[in-house]
Amino acid sequence: MSVHYQPVKCKSFLHHFDKKFLPFSWGANPYRGCEHSCPYCFARYTHEYLGYDSGTEFDNNILVKVNAAEVLEKELSRPRMKHEAVNLGSVCDPYQPAEHKFEITREVLKVFAKHKNPLFIGTKSNLILRDLNLLSEMAKSTALLVNVTRTTLDENIRRKIEPRAATTEERLEAVKQLSDAGITVGILFVPIFPYLTDDSESINGVIKAVSDAGAKNIVPGVLDLRASCRNRVLSFIEGIFPELLPKYIALYKTAYAPNEYTSKIYRAVETAQRQCGFKTFETPVHREEQQHLTCG
Numbered sequence: 001m002s003v004h005y006q007p008v009k010c011k012s013f014l015h016h017f018d019k020k021f022l023p024f025s026w027g028a029n030p031y032r033g034c035e036h037s038c039p040y041c042f043a044r045y046t047h048e049y050l051g052y053d054s055g056t057e058f059d060n061n062i063l064v065k066v067n068a069a070e071v072l073e074k075e076l077s078r079p080r081m082k083h084e085a086v087n088l089g090s091v092c093d094p095y096q097p098a099e100h101k102f103e104i105t106r107e108v109l110k111v112f113a114k115h116k117n118p119l120f121i122g123t124k125s126n127l128i129l130r131d132l133n134l135l136s137e138m139a140k141s142t143a144l145l146v147n148v149t150r151t152t153l154d155e156n157i158r159r160k161i162e163p164r165a166a167t168t169e170e171r172l173e174a175v176k177q178l179s180d181a182g183i184t185v186g187i188l189f190v191p192i193f194p195y196l197t198d199d200s201e202s203i204n205g206v207i208k209a210v211s212d213a214g215a216k217n218i219v220p221g222v223l224d225l226r227a228s229c230r231n232r233v234l235s236f237i238e239g240i241f242p243e244l245l246p247k248y249i250a251l252y253k254t255a256y257a258p259n260e261y262t263s264k265i266y267r268a269v270e271t272a273q274r275q276c277g278f279k280t281f282e283t284p285v286h287r288e289e290q291q292h293l294t295c296g
């Protein structure tokens with residue numbers, strides 16, 4: 001199915017988060033909808049707010065915020081912003097394939113760099129390497145954390161759960177090049193799929209690989225089946241791994257896997273992190289510190 005790009009003009013680019021547990025106060029998305037097409041994507045419902053469906057239209061009908069950089073410049077120039085941290089890609093991947101063509105993310109990065117604004121970036125794409133020089137410069141003058149999602153080292157599984165995202169090798173190489181360029185890289189080890197990517201060999205393998213590549217932090221998360229994710233993921237499991245469907249239905253009596261299961265997984269992640277020498281990680285920007293961050 002071909003992808004349709006729809007240019008739109010946004011009135012605001014930053015949206016505020018009022019969740020004290022988050023290390024950033026603002027989110028930003030150059031694109032809405034995401035060509036990476038992960039069946040487990042919890043952001044799909046947001047496309048319904050825009051008048052589209054959360055299935056194929058989320059994957060193939062991409063809204064492109066063509067004036068994002070211009071709007072961001074005005075927003076960051078407001079005195080009340082005070083260099084509060086922004087999460088770029090809070091809903092949809094800022095380095096999805098559309099970025100090859102439109103370069104909206106690159107343009108907004110230049111604005112963040114000009115204002116030396118603390119920034120978090122999350123992606124599953126190695127296209128971020130195109131902006132390596134810019135990011136490397138930003139890392140010298142402001143708090144910057146790039147989070148790369150790694151779910152598995154098994155390329156066969158990756159193709160199924162993240163069909164249009166970068167390969168396992170491409171993402172590892174991205175972690176390595178970003179780290180080598182002096183940029184702090186974290187790993188979103190999310191979602192861990194029960195019975196598919198949750199065995200100790202898989203967990204240890206991912207953590208060892210990203211550690212070797214230079215990642216400084218790992219945030220794990222077991223798959224959850226909130227709202228419309230439930231039907232979508234269970235249909236996906238039924239179609240691709242039908243033998244696992246009864247186990248999924250038994251495990252997910254609610255939207256979340258039981259504590260007993262998740263605790264076991266998180267303990268395994270912690271053990272693997274210890275074995276690989278991960279140290280306690282200080283998030284670059286904490287909310288209470290934001291007011292003290294100033295230009296230069």
Ligand code: SF4
Pocket residue numbers: 034035036037038040041042043091092093124165
């Ligand atoms: S890359 Fe992220 S936003 Fe895009 S489809 Fe996958 S989970 Fe959703």
